[in-house]
Amino acid sequence: MAVETPLLDNVKFPADLRKLDKSELRQFADELRAEMIDAVSVTGGHLGSGLGVVELTTAIHYVFNTPDDRLVFDVGHQCYPHKIITGRRDRIRTLRQGGGLSGFTKRSESEYDPFGAAHAATSISAATGFAEASRHLKKETTSIAVIGDGSMSGGMAYEGLNNAGHLGSKMVVILNDNDMSIAPPVGAMSAYLARASSSGVYQGFRTFGKQLAKRLPKAIYNQLAKAEEYGRGMVSGGTLFEELGFYYVGPIDGHNLDQLVPVLENVRDMKDGPVLVHVVTRKGAGYPPAEESADKYHGVAKFDVVSGKQKKGTPNAPAYQKVFAKTLIKEAEKDDRIIGITAAMPSGTSLDMFAEVFPDRCYDVGIAEQHAVTFAAGLAADGLRPFAAIYSTFLQRAYDSVVHDVAIQNLPVRFPMDRAGLVGADGQTHAGSFDLAYLGCLPNMVIMAAGDEAELVHMTATAAAFDDGPIAFRYPRGEGVGVDMPEQGKLLEIGKGRIVREGTKVAILSLGGRLQESLKAADTLEAQGISTTVADARFAKPLDHDLIMRLVNEHEALITVEEGSRGGFGAFVLHFLSETGLLDNGLKIRTMHLPDVFQDQDSPEKMYDAARLNAAHIVERAREALGMESNVVTLRG
Numbered sequence: 188m189a190v191e192t193p194l195l196d197n198v199k200f201p202a203d204l205r206k207l208d209k210s211e212l213r214q215f216a217d218e219l220r221a222e223m224i225d226a227v228s229v230t231g232g233h234l235g236s237g238l239g240v241v242e243l244t245t246a247i248h249y250v251f252n253t254p255d256d257r258l259v260f261d262v263g264h265q266c267y268p269h270k271i272i273t274g275r276r277d278r279i280r281t282l283r284q285g286g287g288l289s290g291f292t293k294r295s296e297s298e299y300d301p302f303g304a305a306h307a308a309t310s311i312s313a314a315t316g317f318a319e320a321s322r323h324l325k326k327e328t329t330s331i332a333v334i335g336d337g338s339m340s341g342g343m344a345y346e347g348l349n350n351a352g353h354l355g356s357k358m359v360v361i362l363n364d365n366d367m368s369i370a371p372p373v374g375a376m377s378a379y380l381a382r383a384s385s386s387g388v389y390q391g392f393r394t395f396g397k398q399l400a401k402r403l404p405k406a407i408y409n410q411l412a413k414a415e416e417y418g419r420g421m422v423s424g425g426t427l428f429e430e431l432g433f434y435y436v437g438p439i440d441g442h443n444l445d446q447l448v449p450v451l452e453n454v455r456d457m458k459d460g461p462v463l464v465h466v467v468t469r470k471g472a473g474y475p476p477a478e479e480s481a482d483k484y485h486g487v488a489k490f491d492v493v494s495g496k497q498k499k500g501t502p503n504a505p506a507y508q509k510v511f512a513k514t515l516i517k518e519a520e521k522d523d524r525i526i527g528i529t530a531a532m533p534s535g536t537s538l539d540m541f542a543e544v545f546p547d548r549c550y551d552v553g554i555a556e557q558h559a560v561t562f563a564a565g566l567a568a569d570g571l572r573p574f575a576a577i578y579s580t581f582l583q584r585a586y587d588s589v590v591h592d593v594a595i596q597n598l599p600v601r602f603p604m605d606r607a608g609l610v611g612a613d614g615q616t617h618a619g620s621f622d623l624a625y626l627g628c629l630p631n632m633v634i635m636a637a638g639d640e641a642e643l644v645h646m647t648a649t650a651a652a653f654d655d656g657p658i659a660f661r662y663p664r665g666e667g668v669g670v671d672m673p674e675q676g677k678l679l680e681i682g683k684g685r686i687v688r689e690g691t692k693v694a695i696l697s698l699g700g701r702l703q704e705s706l707k708a709a710d711t712l713e714a715q716g717i718s719t720t721v722a723d724a725r726f727a728k729p730l731d732h733d734l735i736m737r738l739v740n741e742h743e744a745l746i747t748v749e750e751g752s753r754g755g756f757g758a759f760v761l762h763f764l765s766e767t768g769l770l771d772n773g774l775k776i777r778t779m780h781l782p783d784v785f786q787d788q789d790s791p792e793k794m795y796d797a798a799r800l801n802a803a804h805i806v807e808r809a810r811e812a813l814g815m816e817s818n819v820v821t822l823r824g
């Protein structure tokens with residue numbers, strides 16, 4: 188349903204926006220919001236965050252000279268209004284689709300995206316970089332970071348504030364405080380901000396101070412101004428930021444353009460030092476179905492604009508994340524040492540289900556993956572059984588905590604790694620491509636990968652009982668494959684895989700989510716007269732050496748398949764075989780893994796096709812390894 192947008196129709200870039208009179212900005216923002224709602228209703232994506240910053244985005248591009256002034260969004264999931272008014276309205280309905288716009292800011296997409304995002308809490312550091320670059324290059328530009336209250340729970344945000352405050356960098360941090368993360372925010376900072384943005388005392392004190400000041404002699408006024416400054420700090424979020432070297436402004440109403448524009452104009456014209464503008468907004472603002480929902484429509488499927496009803500498909504099998512959570516609940520009912528930990532992703536990991544049953548044994552630590560891991564290490568060191576449930580991609584943020592605090596000390600922290608492999612619409616930044624490589628090189632680490640949802644039940648139970656050191660288990664985003672589900676998880680023998688299908692000529696050794704494609708490939712190969720074994724490795728570390736030797740000795744060729752980058756499972760198998768001397772005797776082995784590129788978003792099926800990791804590709808590699816002609820006709824099949 189196209190929307191009437193007469194003002195927006197004449198704004199392709201911010202330079203066009205700046206031709207509008209300030210009195211037109213309200214209507215402009217309304218049109219921008221309507222266009223965004225209409226667009227996301229057909230693409231799905233991150234709706235609530237962008238709705239909350241329609242006025243803020245309008246005011247920033249109106250006041251600052253973007254793209255020369257560098258505008259850096261934190262996470263970037265709120266950037267859809269920004270993309271619409273920076274030359275991408277014509278492509279906004281390709282959002283998060285193959286060949287379409289990214290769902291986050293992306294340098295290669297536009298000069299108005301000076302910095303890519305998607306993982307939280309990076310914007311202040313990046314904006315500090317741009318501010319210092321501007322100083323070195325003697326440019327009269329400024330940099331602006333827009334960071335949410337949830338992202339302010341990320342430790343890196345303080346590293347940025349600390350340094351920028353010390354440097355006195357000419358930059359603006361706009362704290363977009365909507366009192367929401369994906370879930371309601373957690374942590375002392377969010378409480379601190381809540382006090383600031385809701386303290387009537389603060390608003391009264393400041394208004395009173397201003398009125399009084401007008402009627403006093405200068406000397407007394409200066410005293411009062413100092414008092415006002417201190418008073419403001421006392422009851423608002425200012426003190427913390429001002430102690431870090433920022434001039435604090437706010438809180439101001441982030442939906443009121445009559446407040447936003449003049450404040451940003453003043454801030455723009457300030458001659459020195461970093462400024463933090465505390466803006467209060469509503470996530471999902473301007474669209475009642477979003478505003479009324481618990482998660483403010485953080486991430487939505489396609490939806491009907493009028494009713495707000497999302498068009499979600501019916502699942503054919505249980506979602507991996509729910510299988511994990513339900514199994515963990517069962518294990519925790521038997522064992523009160525089990526603790527759940529999430530880094531601001533209670534719904535994404537389904538630990539919210541665990542928290543409902545065990546509220547006292549579930550922690551949401553905010554967007555603080557490093558802390559989550561070392562916090563878990565502390566719990567494990569004293570005998571508890573912590574499950575630090577962090578997406579594969581977000582665990583990258585905590586790598587040194589995994590090495591330094593968990594692996595070296597050989598502490599039994601459990602790492603359920605959801606979103607392993609390619610994740611689809613979130614694209615390059617959220618792919619869980621590297622955990623096999625970055626964990627598999629660590630001594631003491633045990634790594635499992637679920638071939639289907641039944642395997643995930645067993646792996647969760649196995650991890651619960653495993654106290655010999657750190658254990659990670661990975662599983663894909665989304666639904667399982669529809670296998671029969673066990674009542675209880677059985678304890679897997681550590682380091683042991685399983686034969687799923689017996690054959691004689693070629694062996695496919697699959698790890699994790701490519702198991703179904705491996706079985707499909709085996710069917711095709713059998714139909715071509717090539718007897719095929721399929722084994723599920725289950726463990727990337729320790730490797731099942733007996734299984735590998737059996738497959739090598741009983742078949743002409745071995746193909747390894749994994750939903751991970753180079754340097755992962757296949758490499759570990761090659762390392763092992765190189766030690767046996769078997770590679771010297773012309774062993775036919777092929778390792779199939781993700782390509783050495785950051786793949787853009789598309790459906791997972793198409794992404795795995797592009798990665799050449801679907802059944803047809805496995806068939807092709809097996810035939811090639813056997814020295815048989817290619818089977819292009821099957822590929823087209």
Ligand SMILES: Cc1ncc(C[n+]2csc(CCOP(=O)(O)OP(=O)(O)O)c2C)c(N)n1
Pocket residue numbers: 235236237239262264265305306307334335336337338339365367368369470530531532554556581584
């Ligand atoms: C390092 C990292 N961990 C987790 C996430 C998942 N994530 C995306 S947005 C979000 C909440 C952000 O809250 P806030 O900054 O307040 O933005 P809002 O959605 O409220 O606009 C989270 C946890 C992430 N992007 N990066």
Ligand SMILES: CC(=O)[C@@H](O)[C@H](O)COP(=O)(O)O
Pocket residue numbers: 233262264305369486535606610613664
């Ligand atoms: C913006 C962000 O990082 C999260 O919202 C992420 O997109 C969630 O991913 P899932 O949809 O896989 O839970």
Ligand SMILES: [Mg+2]
Pocket residue numbers: 335336337338363364365366367368470
């Ligand atoms: Mg927020």
